[in-house]
Amino acid sequence: MLKIICSKASLQKSINISLRAVPSKTTMNILECVLVDASSNKIRFITNDMELGIETIVEGNIVEKGIVALDAKLFSEIIRKLPDDDVSISVDDRYTTQITCGKANFTIPGRSREDFVYLPILEKDDVLTISQFTLREMIRQTIFSIAVNESNRLMTGELFEIKDNILRLVSLDGHRISIRRMPLKRDYKDHKVILPGKTLNEIMKILVGDVDESVNIYFTENHILFETEDTMIVSRLIDGDYFRIDQMISNDYETHIRVNRRVFLECMDRSTLFAREGEKRPIILSTLENQLLLHIDSSLGSMNEEFDIEKEGKDITIGFNPRFLMDALKVIDEDEVDIYLVNSKSPCFIRDFEEKYVYLILPININNPS
DSSP, X not given: OEEEEEEHHHHHHHHHHHGGGSOSSOSOGGGGEEEEEESSSSEEEEEEOSSEEEEEEEOSEEEEOEEEEXXXXXXXXXXXXXXXXXXXXXXXXXXXXXXXXXXXXXXXEOBOSTTOOOOOOOOXXXXXXXXXXXXXXXXXXXXXXXXXXXXXXXXXEEEEEEETTEEEEEEEOSSEEEEEEEEOSSOOOOEEEEEEHHHHHHHHHHOOOOTTSXXXXXXXXXXXXXXXXXXXXXXXXXXXXOOOHHHHOOOOOSEEEEEEHHHHHHHHHHHGGGOOTXXXXXXXXXXXXXXXXXXXXXXXXXXXXXXXXXXXXXXXXXXXXXHHHHHHHHTOOOSEEEEEEOOTTSOEEEEOTTOSEEEEEOOBOOOOOO
């Protein structure tokens, strides 16, 4: 009924990708399966948790065409523990599956494809093509400020917007906003969709190509499709109107400081020794001429540090969650970063001159020492 022969490495690569769309808990047992589809001239692994679906091509030889659904996690564990050699997978008419590699032989039950939920078939008439590296980096540089709870579903996703041939990714969690912008190399139709955080996390792990390897992105009303040379990833979109981000972003400031990113990040990292979970102790930043003074005080102890900066405008004292500053500083590549402040109760903006990135961080109220 089915027989394929593949290398262990090829099987492991494909099943690792496929597992990303296998739910950890479900009332539909068929969703815990990977569909091994060798009914055409290619071997495909397909998984679908109803929100995210993945189809990936497996390198190997088809001896006999057929289809079987196998428990994805068990299949993955068997493949992982096999020796590095060719693996033979054969299925009889009762879906009993033999997995053989060298002298190792496993027998596991398979299932019919009848109840399996295939990936939706989407129109492919509207495509955005960018490098896998670029997309992966833009996601990495914004995904940390997606909300983890589901009190507001829109916050658990990320805005994916094409407007005036600029791709913009936006995330927010109620305490901060992360924005990355990239000019596109040719004309594209405008789009505005909200992708679930889970989808973005998985895409970031699946897209391992460099700047020379591209990914095609297709948009429909309810889904988005990411397609590489050997893998398709289909995700449902989050329904709703995203927050009016442009109304939250301001170019006004009273104080502009330029800091060495590495020095500032290392200082923030040291301050977290005293930032206990639940205490919400801010790190207090104070400018004094061309010095930035940092202070944190908690039940564990205190820290004071200062370093040189470039400053324009008024001196200011303001408090922040140090981890929020660190998250933004970690994903900026420049050696020097520009921070714009208005007063102790207004958000700070970390952004470059061209606004390829903008990070807004709300302050924590403090009693100014003056």
